[in-house]
Amino acid sequence: xxxxxxxxxxxxxxxxxxxxxxxxQYWQGLVRTVxxxxxxxxxxxxxxxPMALGRASGRAWLNAPIWLFTYVFRGTPLLIQLxxxxxxxxxxxxxxxxxxxxxINDPVYPALLAFTLNTAxxxxxxxxxxIRATSRGELEAARAYGMSPITAYRRIVLxxxxxxxxxxxxxEVIFMLHASAIASAVTITDLTGAAYYVYARFYSPFPAFIFxxxxxxxxxxxxxxxxxxxxxxxxxxxxxx
Amino acid sequence: MLDFQGYGPRLLEGAWLTAELxxxxxxxxxxxxxxxxxxxxxxxxxxxxxxxxxxxxxxxVPDLVMMMLLFYGGQIGINMATDALNAHLGTDWFINVNxxxxxxxTLGVIYGAYMSETFRxxxxxVDAGQMEAARAYGMSGWLAFRxxxxxxxxxxxxPGINNNWLVLLKSTALVSIIGLSDMVYVADQxxxxxxQPFLFMVPxxxxxxxxxxxSELVVLGxxxxxxxxxxxxx
Numbered sequence: 001x002x003x004x005x006x007x008x009x010x011x012x013x014x015x016x017x018x019x020x021x022x023x024x025q026y027w028q029g030l031v032r033t034v035x036x037x038x039x040x041x042x043x044x045x046x047x048x049x050p051m052a053l054g055r056a057s058g059r060a061w062l063n064a065p066i067w068l069f070t071y072v073f074r075g076t077p078l079l080i081q082l083x084x085x086x087x088x089x090x091x092x093x094x095x096x097x098x099x100x101x102x103x104i105n106d107p108v109y110p111a112l113l114a115f116t117l118n119t120a121x122x123x124x125x126x127x128x129x130x131i132r133a134t135s136r137g138e139l140e141a142a143r144a145y146g147m148s149p150i151t152a153y154r155r156i157v158l159x160x161x162x163x164x165x166x167x168x169x170x171x172e173v174i175f176m177l178h179a180s181a182i183a184s185a186v187t188i189t190d191l192t193g194a195a196y197y198v199y200a201r202f203y204s205p206f207p208a209f210i211f212x213x214x215x216x217x218x219x220x221x222x223x224x225x226x227x228x229x230x231x232x233x234x235x236x237x238x239x240x241x
Numbered sequence: 242m243l244d245f246q247g248y249g250p251r252l253l254e255g256a257w258l259t260a261e262l263x264x265x266x267x268x269x270x271x272x273x274x275x276x277x278x279x280x281x282x283x284x285x286x287x288x289x290x291x292x293x294x295x296x297x298x299x300x301x302v303p304d305l306v307m308m309m310l311l312f313y314g315g316q317i318g319i320n321m322a323t324d325a326l327n328a329h330l331g332t333d334w335f336i337n338v339n340x341x342x343x344x345x346x347t348l349g350v351i352y353g354a355y356m357s358e359t360f361r362x363x364x365x366x367v368d369a370g371q372m373e374a375a376r377a378y379g380m381s382g383w384l385a386f387r388x389x390x391x392x393x394x395x396x397x398x399x400p401g402i403n404n405n406w407l408v409l410l411k412s413t414a415l416v417s418i419i420g421l422s423d424m425v426y427v428a429d430q431x432x433x434x435x436x437q438p439f440l441f442m443v444p445x446x447x448x449x450x451x452x453x454x455x456s457e458l459v460v461l462g463x464x465x466x467x468x469x470x471x472x473x474x475x
Contacts, residue, residue: 075453076446077414079425083444087438130337169261178303185418205314217301 017207024197029194030215032108036190039172039178040112044119051120051155052127065126073121079182081118084091085110086186107186115183121175125174130165131157163234170227174220191215245440248431254443256448262344262423263410263452269349270409271402274356281361290340292357299354304412312340322430344416352409359401364390366397396467403460408453424448426468 051070054062073081089095090104105111134157143154184193191212199208245252280292299307316338325335367390375385417426428441435441 072446072450075450077411077425077449079414079417080428080446080449083425083429083432084438084442087442089433091436091438144389181303181305182415182418184305192303192309194332195306196309199309199313205310205317209310209314213302213306213310216303216306217298220301 003046017202017204022201025189025194025197026191026211029189029212032183032188032193033177033180034189036108036115036141036183036188037173037177038109040115040119040180041176043112043116044123047116048119048123048127051124052131053180054117055124055128056131063229070121070125073118078114078179079119079185082111082114082182082186085114107188111183111186111188115176117179118179119172121168121171122175126165127161127167129168134161135162157190166227166231170224170231173227174223177219177223178216218223221239243442245435246435247286247432248427248435248441251368251422251427252424252431252444254362255422256445257428258341259413259425259448260452262341262348262416262421263413264279265345266348266352266413269345270352270356270405273349273353277353277362278360281357282364285340289335296354296357299351301440304348304351307351308344308347308419311350312343315328315343315346316379331427339422340416340421344413344419344421348412348416352413354404355405356402356409359398359405362392362401363394363396366399374456391436392467395463396471398462400466403456406456407453410456411449414449 051066055066055070057063086107089100089110095101095104138156138160139152142156147155178188181192183190183194187193189197195208195212198211199205201206272424277292277295280288283289285386319336319338325334326332327334371389371393375389413423414425417423417429420426424445428445431441432438
């Protein structure tokens with residue numbers, strides 16, 4: 001027991017690792033992670049809604065390409081997508097002299113591109129499922145009231161589909177937060193990148209990685225709690241009693 | 242063109258490593274998942290809370306962070322443990338962490354948590370009367386599990402296992418970041434050397450889709466096997 005304590009004590013008392021400068025590093029990592037996740041989720045959501053509508057429309061020429069897009073982006077690892085976005089533009093001859101130069105000079109842009117398309121694919125499939133689960137009776141009632149297909153979608157199908165999609169979308173948001181950790185693979189100093197920096201500098205994996213693990217966990221629980229509250233509000237009509 | 246600038250054999254080796262890693266991790270995850278699911282549905286409060294603590298932590302932390310912690314921390318942790326033992330026993334042990342084994346353990350530990358949730362739900366879905374009937378026939382606990390509960394449970398667990406497996410397969414790509422030479426690692430190295438990202442990244446992406454397609458066939462066969470005796474109407 002005493003020997004164990006002797007081993008653990010340095011970790012507790014020795015604050016050589018969590019100095020103001022490394023904490024600042026972690027803070028910048030946190031800001032980066034939140035930026036990446038938030039921006040890609042917002043743009044991804046905007047792309048997902050029209051894709052879901054196209055997929056649910058029943059028109060093959062609309063459905064097939066969107067299906068292919070979601071199949072490829074959901075079937076391959078996000079890391080591959082990130083590498084394609086990162087390297088795919090960087091090695092084009094003379095790109096440094098064009099207006100696209102900003103895109104390859106900061107790895108955040110390729111990361112945003114890959115994350116956005118990835119979350120758009122997953123979110124579109126979640127929405128398609130929710131739209132298809134609309135009960136026939138509701139659509140018939142809408143038609144009986146004389147609503148045009150567009151009005152029926154706007155007033156009946158979409159509001160209930162978004163509500164039904166909420167729990168699955170909450171999972172996707174947390175999945176995206178966790179997936180964003182791979183941004184560190186293309187030299188972005190996000191939370192994981194900051195942890196890796198601290199680990200490499202002090203060669204002490206436990207404090208460096210356990211600290212970010214806790215930060216990610218707090219973020220995940222906050223998001224989970226937020227979605228629980230949102231579900232309680234939006235799905236109030238489904239509560240028993 | 243098709244020899245991938247000389248990287249063809251290494252890419253194939255990488256693909257083989259990805260498949261091996263994914264299957265070994267799947268086996269580890271299934272075993273861990275079954276054990277943890279049993280712990281969760283056991284009457285022991287300690288077993289229950291340990292299992293819940295484990296799944297909560299795993300689901301809150303990104304795979305990559307978990308992997309880095311176990312990968313980089315694993316060797317140091319084991320060294321500390323062997324050092325302490327050596328000081329105690331006067332021995333001179335040293336255990337070198339094998340990268341492949343570390344990858345399997347990490348992925349197994351992560352996806353074991355997700356599998357346990359799937360198994361727990363599936364255990365609950367088995368009609369209690371089935372197990373009562375098994376006991377009435379005089380089957381022992383293990384025999385009843387093997388013949389009655391497991392096959393019935395698998396019918397409910399299969400879709401969840403399939404989902405977890407597909408996520409696990411894609412997660413194996415992360416081991417390339419920590420230096421295991423799976424197909425993503427080879428493609429990354431080749432891209433950096435030849436500056437031809439599409440020549441390597443696109444085939445690797447197709448490799449994942451191919452593994453997925455094969456596994457879909459296997460799952461279809463398993464589904465048929467576990468659906469025997471149930472009508473398709475439901």
